[in-house]
Amino acid sequence: MAHQIDAQGPGTEAATPRSPVSSPGAPRLSFRVKVALVWITIFIVLGVFFALAKFDWAWMRANFKFIATGLWVTMFAAVCSIAIAVVLALFGALARLSKNPIAYGVSSFYTSFFRGTPLIVQLFIWYLAVPQVAGNILGQDSRFYRYTVLSAILAGILGLGFNYGAYMTEIFRAGILAVGPGQTEAAEALGMTYRQRMRRIVLPQAFKVIIPPTGNEFIAMMKDTALLSFLGAAVFWWDLFKRAQTLALQEFKGLEALIVAAGIYWALTAIFTFFQSKLERRMSRGYVRQVVAPSQRRTRWMSGSAGGGNQGGAMMVEMPESQTTPEELHDD
Amino acid sequence: MTSDQVVVRVEDLHKYFGDLEVVRGVNLEVHEGEVVVMFGRSGAGKSTVLRCINFLEDPTSGTIEVDGIALTGGHRNRHQREKIRQLRIRTGMVFQQFNLFPNMTAIQNVMEGPLTVKGMSASRAQGLGRRLLERVGLDDKAEEYPIRLSGGQQQRVAIARALAMEPKVMLFDEPTSALDPELIGEVLGVMKSLATEMRMTMIVVTHEMGFAREAAHRLVFFHEGVILEEGTPDQIFEQTRFPETRKFLDAVL
Numbered sequence: 001m002a003h004q005i006d007a008q009g010p011g012t013e014a015a016t017p018r019s020p021v022s023s024p025g026a027p028r029l030s031f032r033v034k035v036a037l038v039w040i041t042i043f044i045v046l047g048v049f050f051a052l053a054k055f056d057w058a059w060m061r062a063n064f065k066f067i068a069t070g071l072w073v074t075m076f077a078a079v080c081s082i083a084i085a086v087v088l089a090l091f092g093a094l095a096r097l098s099k100n101p102i103a104y105g106v107s108s109f110y111t112s113f114f115r116g117t118p119l120i121v122q123l124f125i126w127y128l129a130v131p132q133v134a135g136n137i138l139g140q141d142s143r144f145y146r147y148t149v150l151s152a153i154l155a156g157i158l159g160l161g162f163n164y165g166a167y168m169t170e171i172f173r174a175g176i177l178a179v180g181p182g183q184t185e186a187a188e189a190l191g192m193t194y195r196q197r198m199r200r201i202v203l204p205q206a207f208k209v210i211i212p213p214t215g216n217e218f219i220a221m222m223k224d225t226a227l228l229s230f231l232g233a234a235v236f237w238w239d240l241f242k243r244a245q246t247l248a249l250q251e252f253k254g255l256e257a258l259i260v261a262a263g264i265y266w267a268l269t270a271i272f273t274f275f276q277s278k279l280e281r282r283m284s285r286g287y288v289r290q291v292v293a294p295s296q297r298r299t300r301w302m303s304g305s306a307g308g309g310n311q312g313g314a315m316m317v318e319m320p321e322s323q324t325t326p327e328e329l330h331d332d
Numbered sequence: 333m334t335s336d337q338v339v340v341r342v343e344d345l346h347k348y349f350g351d352l353e354v355v356r357g358v359n360l361e362v363h364e365g366e367v368v369v370m371f372g373r374s375g376a377g378k379s380t381v382l383r384c385i386n387f388l389e390d391p392t393s394g395t396i397e398v399d400g401i402a403l404t405g406g407h408r409n410r411h412q413r414e415k416i417r418q419l420r421i422r423t424g425m426v427f428q429q430f431n432l433f434p435n436m437t438a439i440q441n442v443m444e445g446p447l448t449v450k451g452m453s454a455s456r457a458q459g460l461g462r463r464l465l466e467r468v469g470l471d472d473k474a475e476e477y478p479i480r481l482s483g484g485q486q487q488r489v490a491i492a493r494a495l496a497m498e499p500k501v502m503l504f505d506e507p508t509s510a511l512d513p514e515l516i517g518e519v520l521g522v523m524k525s526l527a528t529e530m531r532m533t534m535i536v537v538t539h540e541m542g543f544a545r546e547a548a549h550r551l552v553f554f555h556e557g558v559i560l561e562e563g564t565p566d567q568i569f570e571q572t573r574f575p576e577t578r579k580f581l582d583a584v585l
Contacts, residue, residue: 186431190445191421200448204435
């Protein structure tokens with residue numbers, strides 16, 4: 001892809017080389033090696049610090065399994081929450097782009113409230129406030145009341161899902177808008193209904209834009225599941241952090257227990273970030289539209305010598321929607 | 333050459349963009365098999381009139397009738413939206429920017445309307461797609477994605493996509509304006525063959541006066557939101573009485 005972007009013309013050739021000092025005649029050590037040395041130094045300093053702090057490695061090894069068992073709860077919560085968030089974000093975004101005042105109103109209220117209040121507060125609302133309010137309204141002996149008393153894990157999943165859904169509404173909205181009015185018009189001109197248009201034309205293209213940032217949200221979500229530990233879950237549903245916290249308090253091994261938990265979160269994030277960057281590279285291939293520099297846009301009209309620009313190349317060039325460009329040249 | 337059957341009727345069409353009145357009372361009738369070329373300066377309202385015919389722009393006031401389906405501008409309820417959809421199904425549209433669906437191959441683009449809108453079976457749509465791509469000379473590009481096609485090829489696929497709905501009238505909105513000069517001919521060639529071989533009813537907004545002279549039955553000159561004059565290519569090119577038309581033709585010819 002890189003060479004094609006460069007071929008777009010002047011202005012893009014200033015792409016920064018990956019390592020600024022790797023050109024011939026530069027100092028012997030490459031930038032990457034230097035960065036690696038800095039990392040190693042930091043680890044040595046930390047190691048000295050842990051040694052001075054009488055770090056109990058044996059305890060860490062012995063209790064690693066207990067803490068790591070929480071991994072499945074963490075992942076389960078993250079996967080369920082992101083699923084809820086994606087569905088909410090999709091409908092939230094469609095509603096935000098709709099001309100229907102009810103849809104727009106509900107959606108804008110949703111995003112405003114869930115982005116405007118702290119996540120931890122929302123989690124406690126699901127966990128504590130919902131059953132209380134439901135009890136007051138329905139009466140504690142109503143047969144629906146017991147459904148409103150959410151388990152910690154369920155409250156946590158709903159809380160994370162609704163909160164992330166509100167943020168991701170904006171991602172989905174931007175993705176849908178990125179598809180451009182020409183596609184909508186082409187679909188409308190064929191006689192498609194709104195649903196057909198969205199399902200067949202707009203959303204498949206929008207998802208190319210939406211999926212990479214959604215991966216980022218998922219990575220953030222995995223870390224935010226640690227908040228679930230504040231809700232009183234049964235042992236079976238203890239996540240990584242809850243398990244680390246419990247051990248830390250019981251055995252006065254705060255540093256060790258939390259370092260183990262942090263290490264697992266960190267490893268998890270590193271792994272998913274690796275796949276995320278692969279995904280992003282994959283997604284940027286193919287038919288994603290490229291914006292053409294204004295100067296180049298001009299030359300395409302001005303003469304036949306533009307060399308065909310994108311012709312036969314692997315790139316779809318989006319022209320501006322204006323009708324004036326060709327006419328200006330003919331008229332005056 | 334053309335029948336008496338009116339396919340498209342535009343009555344007293346007005347269109348405002350904000351406070352600006354872009355179309356100021358346009359009347360137009362297009363008969364079956366007729367090729368009408370609309371031309372005029374930028375901002376004269378010709379593209380807007382074309383886009384009002386299939387309600388990509390909602391007319392501020394006036395009546396549009398396509399193949400017996402008549403609609404007025406203004407507020408839309410569910411029933412009217414369905415009527416607009418029926419009108420669009422009978423109307424093929426070709427855009428300046430092609431607007432092919434980039435996530436679909438050439439043949440999938442052509443099949444999309446019949447499959448999704450008409451509920452045609454996949455095998456029939458496939459056959460139709462093949463025939464239409466052959467018609468526009470692109471049967472060998474059926475499995476290519478639009479990015480792999482030249483502008484001229486993309487526009488020919490777009491024509492095939494519009495034809496797949498078997499429209500009563502084809503609307504062309506500056507179909508060659510986004511093309512490099514060497515690619516214009518292939519698109520105009522396909523359009524001419526539609527007119528002569530298929531007797532397709534066509535309304536074309538274009539500055540290609542060579543095409544207008546050869547293929548059009550009637551030329552319509554737009555000036556400041558109204559139709560200033562209309563006539564056969566001979567009448568317009570040789571005998572126009574209007575200095576505005578003369579000046580425009582001198583500029584583009």
